[in-house]
Amino acid sequence: MKCTGMIKMVQPADYLMVVLIVATVFFQSVASDPTFEPTSSSNVYIVRLRGDSVQQRVSAAATTAAADLSSNSSRFEFQPVEYAEYLKSSHDNFLAQVLAPNSYEKLYSYTYLLNALSVQLREGGDQANAIKSHPDVLFVEQESLFRKATTHTPEFLGLPYGAWQLAGGAEHAGEDIVIGMLDTGINPSHVSFSSDGYGPLKNWRGKCVLSVSFPDGSCNNKIVGAQYFAKGIMAANLFNATYDFASPLDGDGHGTHTSSIAAGNRGVPVIVRDHNYGYASGVAPRARLAIYKVIYRDGGFLSDVLAGIDQAVQDGVHVLSISLGSTSGTYGVPALNTFDVALLFAVKAGVVVVHAAGNNGPYPLSMNSFGPWVISVAAGISDRSYPNPVILKNAGAFPGAGFSAGTPDEKFYPLIYAEDAFVNSTSAYDAEYFSYCQDSAPFNARLVKGKILMCNFVEYYSGGAAAQFQAALATAKNLSAVGLIILTEPTDIGREKGSTFDPIPFYLPASFVTDANASSEILDYYKLKTKKNKTGYIYEFGAYARLTDSREASFKVEAPQVSSFSARGPVYANTVTSVIADVLKPDILAPGNQIWGAWSPAGIDMNGYSGQEFALLSGTSMATPHIAGVVALLRQRHPEWCVSAIQSAILTSATQEDTRRRRLLAQQPSTNASLLLGPGTPFDFGYGAVNPTAALDPGLAFLTEYQDHINFLCTLPGADANTVQDATGGTCRTHPGARSSDLNVPSITIANLIGTRTVRRVVTNVADWEETYTSAVHHPGGVVVAVSPAVFTIKPGGTVTFRVTFRAASTVQSFTFGSVIWTGSNSHVVHMPLSVSANSVTG
Numbered sequence: 001m002k003c004t005g006m007i008k009m010v011q012p013a014d015y016l017m018v019v020l021i022v023a024t025v026f027f028q029s030v031a032s033d034p035t036f037e038p039t040s041s042s043n044v045y046i047v048r049l050r051g052d053s054v055q056q057r058v059s060a061a062a063t064t065a066a067a068d069l070s071s072n073s074s075r076f077e078f079q080p081v082e083y084a085e086y087l088k089s090s091h092d093n094f095l096a097q098v099l100a101p102n103s104y105e106k107l108y109s110y111t112y113l114l115n116a117l118s119v120q121l122r123e124g125g126d127q128a129n130a131i132k133s134h135p136d137v138l139f140v141e142q143e144s145l146f147r148k149a150t151t152h153t154p155e156f157l158g159l160p161y162g163a164w165q166l167a168g169g170a171e172h173a174g175e176d177i178v179i180g181m182l183d184t185g186i187n188p189s190h191v192s193f194s195s196d197g198y199g200p201l202k203n204w205r206g207k208c209v210l211s212v213s214f215p216d217g218s219c220n221n222k223i224v225g226a227q228y229f230a231k232g233i234m235a236a237n238l239f240n241a242t243y244d245f246a247s248p249l250d251g252d253g254h255g256t257h258t259s260s261i262a263a264g265n266r267g268v269p270v271i272v273r274d275h276n277y278g279y280a281s282g283v284a285p286r287a288r289l290a291i292y293k294v295i296y297r298d299g300g301f302l303s304d305v306l307a308g309i310d311q312a313v314q315d316g317v318h319v320l321s322i323s324l325g326s327t328s329g330t331y332g333v334p335a336l337n338t339f340d341v342a343l344l345f346a347v348k349a350g351v352v353v354v355h356a357a358g359n360n361g362p363y364p365l366s367m368n369s370f371g372p373w374v375i376s377v378a379a380g381i382s383d384r385s386y387p388n389p390v391i392l393k394n395a396g397a398f399p400g401a402g403f404s405a406g407t408p409d410e411k412f413y414p415l416i417y418a419e420d421a422f423v424n425s426t427s428a429y430d431a432e433y434f435s436y437c438q439d440s441a442p443f444n445a446r447l448v449k450g451k452i453l454m455c456n457f458v459e460y461y462s463g464g465a466a467a468q469f470q471a472a473l474a475t476a477k478n479l480s481a482v483g484l485i486i487l488t489e490p491t492d493i494g495r496e497k498g499s500t501f502d503p504i505p506f507y508l509p510a511s512f513v514t515d516a517n518a519s520s521e522i523l524d525y526y527k528l529k530t531k532k533n534k535t536g537y538i539y540e541f542g543a544y545a546r547l548t549d550s551r552e553a554s555f556k557v558e559a560p561q562v563s564s565f566s567a568r569g570p571v572y573a574n575t576v577t578s579v580i581a582d583v584l585k586p587d588i589l590a591p592g593n594q595i596w597g598a599w600s601p602a603g604i605d606m607n608g609y610s611g612q613e614f615a616l617l618s619g620t621s622m623a624t625p626h627i628a629g630v631v632a633l634l635r636q637r638h639p640e641w642c643v644s645a646i647q648s649a650i651l652t653s654a655t656q657e658d659t660r661r662r663r664l665l666a667q668q669p670s671t672n673a674s675l676l677l678g679p680g681t682p683f684d685f686g687y688g689a690v691n692p693t694a695a696l697d698p699g700l701a702f703l704t705e706y707q708d709h710i711n712f713l714c715t716l717p718g719a720d721a722n723t724v725q726d727a728t729g730g731t732c733r734t735h736p737g738a739r740s741s742d743l744n745v746p747s748i749t750i751a752n753l754i755g756t757r758t759v760r761r762v763v764t765n766v767a768d769w770e771e772t773y774t775s776a777v778h779h780p781g782g783v784v785v786a787v788s789p790a791v792f793t794i795k796p797g798g799t800v801t802f803r804v805t806f807r808a809a810s811t812v813q814s815f816t817f818g819s820v821i822w823t824g825s826n827s828h829v830v831h832m833p834l835s836v837s838a839n840s841v842t843g
C-alpha cells in the first residue's frame with residue numbers, strides 16, 4: 001500500500017534503550033473555565049531551526065537501509081541518541097551565540113519530530129528580534145495558552161457485537177496497541193487502569209517518571225508510560241504545586257476521564273455517592289495507555305504540549321489522543337502553526353492523531369483543529385439521558401438536570417417560590433439576590449418546611465454553578481424543604497445553558513430546570529395556583545409538584561445529535577485574509593455529551609465530583625478518546641495499514657443518519673436560553689457519526705502521503721514555497737493551478753466555486769476481493785456534479801482514479817451540501833461528503 005507512515009516504525013537497535021531516568025526530572029470537559037486568561041507574560045518563544053530532526057534522519061536512513069538490503073553494502077550508520085544529543089548541544093550553542101549570558105533560559109530542546117527549542121527571554125523584545133534575524137532560524141512562535149478542550153457509549157457504538165467481536169471478543173479489543181494521552185495526567189490507582197491479566201508490552205520505549213505523588217507501581221502493564229512536562233507553565237508562574245503536582249498524577253480529573261474512555265478496563269462499576277450508575281468500559285478496553293501530562297487544572301502552554309508530542313512519538317505510541325487546544329486563535333495560516341506542523345510530523349512518523357474540534361460551538365468558523373492530517377472530533381449526544389423531570393400536578397412535566405433521589409413516596413408537595421418565602425419585605429434588589437437561595441437567613445423556615453422550594457439561577461455567579469447549587473441545597477436543607485427546583489430565567493445573553501450543563505449529584509431531591517421556557521411555564525403554573533390577598537399574603541398554596549429519582553437513565557431513539565458546544569466548520573485557510581479553506585472540518589462525530597468516565601479524587605474543582613471515582617462530563621474532550629479507541633481497534637485489526645488508510649476508513653464509513661434513520665440533527669445557535677435543534681450539515685458533524693464496525697472493513701481507502709500534505713500547504717493562500725519550506729522543511733511539488741481541494745481526502749470542499757472545477761481522487765481497494773463500485777450523486781444546491789467514471793471495477797490492492805466535476809448552475813454564495821456515494825457489489829458503501837459555495841456561474 002502506497003502511503004505515508006507505515007505502522008511498522010523504524011527501530012534502530014541502539015534506540016531501544018532509552019533508560020529510565022527518574023526522580024525530579026524534568027482543554028475542561030466543557031472547556032468553559034474563564035478564570036485563566038493570562039497574557040503570555042512568560043516571554044517564552046518556540047524557535048524552529050534549520051537542520052533535520054531525529055525522525056527526519058531516521059526515515060532518510062530507513063530509505064537508505066531499504067535500498068541497501070539488496071546490495072548488502074554498508075548498513076545505515078545513523079545513531080539517533082547521539083544525534084539527539086548533538087541537536088541539544090547545537091541549541092545551547094545557538095543560544096549562547098545569539099544571546100547574552102544569563103539573559104535567557106532554555107526550557108526544552110525538541111529533537112525527535114522538530115528541530116526546535118523553547119526559550120524564556122529575560123530582557124524582552126530585542127532578544128526575540130535577534131533570534132528571528134539569525135540565518136539558522138526558520139520560524140519563531142510566541143508561547144500560547146492551551147486549554148482542556150462510558151459506561152454506555154460502547155453499546156451505543158455497537159461495539160460488543162461488532163468491532164469487539166472482530167477483535168476476538170471484548171477481552172482482546174485493542175490488544176497491544178498503545179494510546180498516547182496528551183492531557184492532565186492520570187489517577188494510576190483507578191480500577192479502570194488495573195493491569196490484572198496484562199502481560200508486558202514488546203517494543204515499547206516509553207518511560208515512567210516517578211515521584212512522591214506518583215510512586216513506584218503507578219505504572220504497570222496497563223499504564224505503560226507516564227511523563228509530565230511543566231517547564232512552560234512554571235516559566236509562566238502559573239504552576240500551583242498544591243494541585244498541579246510535579247508528576248504524572250492527575251490533579252484535575254480530565255486526563256483520567258479521557259484515558260478511561262479510550263482504554264479503560266471493561267466492566268468497572270460506576271459508583272458515585274453510593275449509587276451504581278452502570279458499568280464502564282473504554283472503547284478499546286485492552287489497549288495500553290501512555291500518559292503525557294502537558295496541561296494542568298487551569299490550562300497549559302504550547303512549549304509543554306510540544307514536548308509531550310515529541311516524546312510520545314519517540315516512545316512509539318500508535319495513536320495520540322489530544323483533548324486540548326490553543327485558546328489564542330491563530331494568525332495567518334492556521335495549518336502552519338508549530339502545533340499543527342508537529343502533528344503533521346507525528347503523522348509522518350506513523351502515528352494517527354485524534355484532536356478535539358473544540359468547544360466554541362455552535363457558531364460557524366469556531367474550530368480549534370485545522371490540519372487535514374489529523375482527525376478532528378465533534379461531540380454528539382448519545383441516546384442516554386437523565387431527564388430528572390419536574391412533574392406538576394395535572395399540569396405536565398418539564399425536563400431538568402441533576403442526579404438525585406425523588407421526593408418521598410411519589411406524592412405531590414406544595415411549591416413555594418423563594419420570593420414568597422422571605423421573613424421581611426425586601427427591596428427589589430435584595431429580593432433578586434435572595435431568590436438565588438444562597439443563604440437561609442432571609443427565609444421564613446416555617447413557610448418553607450415540607451414544601452418544594454423554587455429558587456432562581458444566575459448564570460454569572462462568581463463561584464460558578466456548582467458552588468451556587470451547593471449553597472442552594474444547603475439553604476433548602478436548612479429550611480427543611482422536601483425538595484429544590486432551580487429555575488432559569490430567560491436572558492438574551494445566555495446560550496443554551498441546558499445543553500452544556502452536565503448533571504451533578506444533588507444530595508436532596510432537586511432539579512435544575514435548564515430551559516427558560518419550561519422555567520417560565522412552571523412559574524406561571526405556580527402563580528396561577530398560589531392564592532394571595534391584596535397585600536401579598538398567601539392564603540392557599542395550591543401549586544403541587546413532585547420530583548423523580550433521576551439517577552436512572554432513559555434511552556431515546558433520536559440519537560446522535562451534534563451538541564451545541566461542539567465547534568463548527570468551515571475553517572479559515574488564512575485568518576488574515578479570511579479565506580475559507582477547501583477542507584472539511586470537523587471530521588467525525590463521537591459521543592461527547594454526559595459521558596461517565598474515571599475520575600481523580602485529587603481533582604477537587606469539578607462540579608460535585610470531588611473525592612469521587614467517576615464523573616459525568618461533556619465536551620469534545622470526551623468525544624476525542626472515543627475515536628482514539630476506535631483507531632486502536634483498527635490498528636489491531638489492520639497492523640499494516642498506514643495513517644491515511646485508518647483515517648479514510650473511519651471517515652468514509654461514518655453515518656449521516658440517526659438511530660431513526662433520519663438526517664443527523666444538530667443543536668443550533670439560539671437567540672435565547674432555549675435549545676434549538678435543526679438538520680445538521682458536514683460543518684456540524686463532518687463525515688458523520690462514527691461507525692466502528694463498518695470502519696474495520698471500509699472497502700476503499702483514500703490514501704495520502706507526507707508529500708501530498710506538503711503540496712496541500714503550498715496551495716494555501718498566504719503560504720508559498722518558502723514559507724512551507726521554513727515551516728516544514730518540505731519542498732513544494734505542485735503543478736501549476738494546483739488547489740487545496742486536490743488533496744486526496746474522502747470529501748470535496750470548494751469554498752469558492754467559479755464556473756466549473758474538476759477534482760481528481762484516487763481510491764485503493766483495501767478489501768480482499770475484486771469489487772464493482774457504482775456512484776450515486778446528491779447534488780449540492782445550485783451545483784451540478786458529474787462523476788467519471790461513474791462505475792468501476794477494482795482489484796484487491798488496485799487503485800482507480802475518478803474525477804468529480806462541479807458546475808455552478810446558480811450563484812448561491814453560501815455553502816450547500818451533497819455527496820457521492822459509492823456502493824460496491826460486495827456491499828461496501830463509501831461515502832464522500834461534498835461542500836460547495838457556488839459564487840459565480842461563469843468563470
Ligand SMILES: *[C@@H]1O[C@H](CO)[C@@H](O)[C@H](O)[C@H]1NC(C)=O
Nearest residue numbers: 068069070071072073074075
Ligand atoms: C551480506 O553481508 C553479510 C554480513 O556482512 C555476509 O555474511 C554476506 O555474505 C553478504 N552477502 C552478500 C550477498 O554479499
Ligand SMILES: *[C@@H]1O[C@H](CO)[C@@H](O)[C@H](O)[C@H]1NC(C)=O
Nearest residue numbers: 237238239240241242243244
Ligand atoms: C495554590 O492553591 C492553593 C489551594 O487552592 C491556594 O491556597 C494557594 O494560594 C495557591 N498558590 C498560589 C501561588 O496561587
Ligand SMILES: *[C@@H]1O[C@H](CO)[C@@H](O)[C@H](O)[C@H]1NC(C)=O
Nearest residue numbers: 422423424425440441442443
Ligand atoms: C427583618 O426585620 C427585622 C425588623 O426590621 C430585623 O430585625 C431582622 O433582622 C430582619 N430579618 C432579616 C432576615 O433581614
Ligand SMILES: *[C@@H]1O[C@H](CO)[C@@H](O)[C@H](O)[C@H]1NC(C)=O
Nearest residue numbers: 439440441445477478479480
Ligand atoms: C439553619 O441555619 C441557622 C443559622 O443560619 C442555624 O442556626 C440553624 O440551626 C440551621 N437549621 C438547620 C435545620 O440546619
Ligand SMILES: *[C@@H]1O[C@H](CO)[C@@H](O)[C@H](O)[C@H]1NC(C)=O
Nearest residue numbers: 490516517670671672673674
Ligand atoms: C426562544 O426563541 C425561540 C425561537 O428562536 C422561541 O420559539 C421561544 O419561545 C423562545 N423562548 C423564550 C423562553 O424566549
Ligand SMILES: *[C@@H]1O[C@H](CO)[C@@H](O)[C@H](O)[C@H]1NC(C)=O
Nearest residue numbers: 515516517518521674675676
Ligand atoms: C415553549 O413552551 C410552549 C408551550 O408549552 C411550546 O409551545 C413552545 O414550543 C416552547 N418553546 C420552546 C422553544 O421550547
Ligand SMILES: *[C@@H]1O[C@H](CO)[C@@H](O)[C@H](O)[C@H]1NC(C)=O
Nearest residue numbers: 532533534535536537538539
Ligand atoms: C392579607 O392577609 C394578612 C394575613 O391574614 C392580613 O394581615 C392582611 O391584612 C390581609 N390583607 C388584605 C388586603 O386582606
